[in-house]
Amino acid sequence: MTATHVQQALTRAHHDEWARVVATLTRRFGDLDLAEEAAAEAFATAVEHWPADGVPPNPGAWLTTTANRKAIDRIRREHKRDGKQKEAQMSFGTPPEPPGPVDDDRLRLIFTCCHPALATETRVALTLRMVGGLTVAEIARAFLVQESTMGQRITRAKTKIKAARVPYRVPSAADLPARVPGVLAVLFLIYNEGYLATGPDTDPVRHDLTAEAIRLTRLLRDLLPQDGEVAGLLALMLLTEARSAARLSPDGELIALGEQDRTAWDQAQIAEGHRLVRERLATGEAPGRYQLLAAINAVHTSAPTVADTDWSQVLALYDQLARLDRSRIVALNRAIAVAELDGPQAALALVDALADDLTTYHAYHATRADLLRRLGRGQQSRTAYDRSIALAGNTAEAAHLTRRRDQLARPDEAVAE
Structure with a gap:
């Protein structure tokens, strides 16, 4: 097995097994610090041994067993040093908490x-x-x-x-x-x-x-099953995840919603998400934050093309959400819907009013950049794109913003603003 394959196995094991190992140790020993440290030691041991010994057939079981041994060794060392044998016995002898409803x-x-x-x-x-x-x-x-x-x-x-x-x-x-x-x-x-x-x-x-x-x-x-916000969050995740296959270009650039190939969306996830949204609407209960966000995504995923999106419904849902959640990020997203209905100038005024609170938020600058681009204010748009790129923490998003910026006319090619 090559070093690359081992590294990939280690990365995959960390992604897949970290939570399971930590949770298993926490249940047994009742100590988050001990669980985290023992899990980290187990992964460090894997980094040391797997390149020479090979990746085990069941990496999760190997890591859990190794982490358990590390935890026991640590408890024995600490309690031997401190003379707390009684506490050590309690750590091993206390039955686990009852499992609860799940x-x-x-x-x-x-x-x-x-x-x-x-x-x-x-x-x-x-x-x-x-x-x-x-x-x-x-x-x-x-x-x-x-x-x-x-x-x-x-x-x-x-x-x-x-x-x-x-x-x-x-x-x-x-x-x-x-x-x-x-x-x-x-x-x-x-x-x-x-x-x-x-x-x-x-x-x-x-x-x-x-x-x-x-x-x-x-x-x-x-x-x-009767909690509307739990259903709303699940619907929101499903309707968002349904678009994941269309979100990245082959070279790793983020593809904006309006440019995505909608035939690549996962229709099963969309159908499940829509069903959850409809079920919550049928109850007649006032929707919470996650239910409203799910409903907004249901509108987007119902439209065969971006031009068919019911932006008036999107804005109405954001109006409801703004009454529940007065965060500046909700206001920023609402402004994007305003741009589709009332034009970029009206939306830019709303966005600029948020400047004092969102200057370190990359999406604020990206939104301004797009609105300025649509208004033909290329140099100001370029400046906003530069700021957004500098703040973006996601490589695919930064690549998308860079391409959009580079599509703008150069300053010496643009007309005076």
């Missing part, structure tokens, strides 16, 4: 990481690290903070979970409604990181993360 280690791990004792942003960051397997650097970019700050946040979260003896289980049915919103936020961010992965050395799309987010959301849907 018996899945990774789902239990998510609920542990999303415990109300933690701040919302900490719950998301911790789960992205422990379940999603993202690096601290990747999570820091998602939150627009320094890597050291994010590392300290995750460390404090694990310490708090250990000190508070947060149980490693799926909450009871009575406790679930208060716990679900944090879990949905985590799953959505995991999906987004896979859909537009960040980092210069990262694949622009991480199908392992999008697939894991969808799998866990399906589990949550089975657990809470």
Whole structure:
């Protein structure tokens, strides 16, 4: 087996098995720090041994067994040094928490990481690290903070979970409604990181993360079949994932929605997503954020061409969403719909009003660049594209923005603005 094949196997194993190994160890030992460190040691051992010994037939089982041994060795060393034999016996002798309504280690791990004792942003960051397997650097970019700050946040979260003896289980049915919103936020961010992965050395799309987010959301849907926001998030993911095969060009450039080959969309996923949206509409209940986002995507995926898109319906849905979520990003996306109905000048005024809050957000500059391009203001559009390219964390998106910028007339070719 070549070194390239071994490296590919290691990468695939990390993508596929990280969450499972960490979750299994957490269930056994009840310690997130120990689980993460032992998992990391197991992967380091794989890096050392697999090139010489070959990739094992079942990499996940190999990694789990190795990580268990590493965890046990660490416990024995630490407790022998500290003289805490009683605690060591408790670590091995305490029966695991009852499984709860759904018996899945990774789902239990998510609920542990999303415990109300933690701040919302900490719950998301911790789960992205422990379940999603993202690096601290990747999570820091998602939150627009320094890597050291994010590392300290995750460390404090694990310490708090250990000190508070947060149980490693799926909450009871009575406790679930208060716990679900944090879990949905985590799953959505995991999906987004896979859909537009960040980092210069990262694949622009991480199908392992999008697939894991969808799998866990399906589990949550089975657990809470009447929860509209769980159904809405699943529909949103499916309708977004359905377009994944058409999102990248052969040379790795992002293809905008209006330029995609719609015959390449996954019709089965679209049909399932539409069915979920219709089911929620039929209940007559007021939709939440994820249901509205799913409905917007249902409009887009219903149109045979971009010209057939019902932009008035899209705008009406964004108006509803803006009443629930007053974030600047929602306002930015609403402005894109305004551009299709009222023209780029009207939309540009809305976008420019968001400047103070979104100057570090690449999509803000990309939206401005496109609106300025449509208005014939080439040099200003070029400047906005440059800013967006500099801020974009996804290589495919940066390639798309670069091509759009390079299609603009050069300054010495353009008429005076």
